[in-house]
Amino acid sequence: MSEEWVASADWLAEHLDDVAVVDIRDAWEYDGIGHVPGAVSVPFDDFRAEGGPEGMMPARDHWADLLGDAGIERGDTIVAYDDTHGVFAARFLVTALYYGHDDLRLLDGDYSAWLRDHETTDDAPDVTPTDYEPGDAREDVFVDADDVLAATDDPDAVVVDTREPEEYAEGHIPGAVNLDWKEVVDDETRGLKPRADIEDLLAERGITPDERVVLYCNTARRISHTFVVLRWLGFPDVAFYEGSLTDWTERGHPLE
Template structure:
């Protein structure tokens, strides 16, 4: 087993029997287009909610139901994928972290990339349901608006806005730097760029491993991918503002 946050298609192909693979595309894609052998379907819209504990996190009982139906145990290593460069799959993994599930991995690339050299199937995956019990958020990952307010003037913290430049220019948190999450993705491979390229891009935005990094976007979807990428690179202090700009503006906090 690997401790990496991001795993290659070859690694996953060789280790499918030892992990729980989760497909977060729409159900019609899973059923009609095909999926990775052994993957279970947990569509993105089933774990996004306006009625959860914070941001768009699903209620605890809904999350437990989804993972129970998918046959996931709390100790399982979960590998998630989508067909959108990994951004929706990363959101699934961050949701798992919010509910205490630490063994999470992102498939480097997506379904379209997998198709190039690996087999797929339209056969249904046999799943034995479990009685999944969620835990508490993984320590040191999630921050709230008060934490972000306290970090605005901290020289050792870099606040990162992962939206596109036009959104950033329309209004952003004071002192934030703009790092569009797509800058970290290679359009050809549909996976993360090389480690050297990633480190150069991040350093160019002042995002270094020596800094405390706090991420936000609009509704915490796009920051999920950047969070996983930074943890993959070994950044030790990366934090996730689940409420993001939606909560920030609703509370009347300052925007530049």
Template sequence: MTDDWVVSADWLAAHLDSVRVVDVRDAWEYDGIGHVPDAVSVPFDSFRQEGGPEGMMPTREDWEATLSEAGIESGDTVVAYDDTHGVFAARFLVTALYYGHDDVRLLDGDYSAWIRDHGASSEPPDVTPTDYEAGDPDSGVFVDADDVAAAAEDDDAVVVDTREPWEFEEGHIPGAVNLDWKEVVDDDTRGLKPRDAVEELLASRGVTREKRVVLYCNTARRISHTFAVLGWLGFPDVAFYEGSLTEWEADGRPIESN
């Protein structure tokens, strides 16, 4: 994976001829509102699957078919975006990484941020389907409930709940800290806050590079966004629980509330 997990709109504008841009918004937004020039449409629901090999992960065959239809090659540099601060696009990034596509990046901000300074298109590009081949699934990034419970008891690890504060207060995994994924987003720019500010925020919750970070949530996209942010910052050991807090509790495991 490249060190540049997150790229700016200016960077993307300068590299449009050498990257494959993926728009994960709904098809009506792509068609009716416009899109980044030459972006291909891969709606979020097309790679979000109930009962996949890792919770909401699509099967390998479905993922290969989706990327083949979008004209993506295994060696392409792929930049994904949405219009929701990158939270849906982050799930595309995580799915690509899981299936071995190392060179995938997240647009800093979203479509609204892009069109502030850059042009949009209403015409879809000509796409030549490919025979995309996924790599071996990297299941190591996913942990089960036993791993989460062990991390909560480990002084060298921190369990992070990426839901909103009110959700956290109503109930959370014992020992977890709360980091709402939106806390790292700048409302004005729609992109990520400066690195120093995000690092300071993380440190205030006990989330540092020296610790193993285990993420959980009730939605895959929110946890994926935080995963992408930690990758952008260079955190070396980040994993997440693909199961939800609902599943955790249904398994008879304890939760605590504030």
């Protein structure tokens, strides 16, 4: 299929029968406001790590049960959406990638974009549960603090802080550049800014496809959104630090 990693509402409308659509909003929004036809409901709180700190991945068995109950197969193309510029949906997609699901799309412009030109429904689809089997964790993409530290000394790598500028100014990993995830979103359309505009913005910060990009944040959904955008732009080597700055400093690493 085309439109890898980011799918327009028009593209989704043409492929509704060929993809698994996942609604990440709260259950009351799915039921009370309506949803994309055929979409299944997997609210954000359902796949956050149970009993663990924010940002941790859910347990493998829990993830398998969630996707199996939603009727999703390992070979499905998953298109996820929310109503907050895709930041929560991006976390769902990154979790799916972590557990070996490769065919993933973020709905560009979130549910509001779908509403503008396409029909919605209040009817939940008939779901046939599956025996979803997650793959092995993607250690090539999800890195630890030692990998981040190595990247700070690597001339062919750039460490990117996806928090707000005020947070970055209060302290960040030495050498990291700041890219607030909202900078790539158009407030009017709610979708991503044009590809060329985002590429120019990234280049201004020294973030280019010929470098290894290592992302970090204190909130998993914000870093997830930037991760999806970079993969959509064709960046071949994007790493995701699942730990927080608290984890970073507790390991004895400094901030700048």
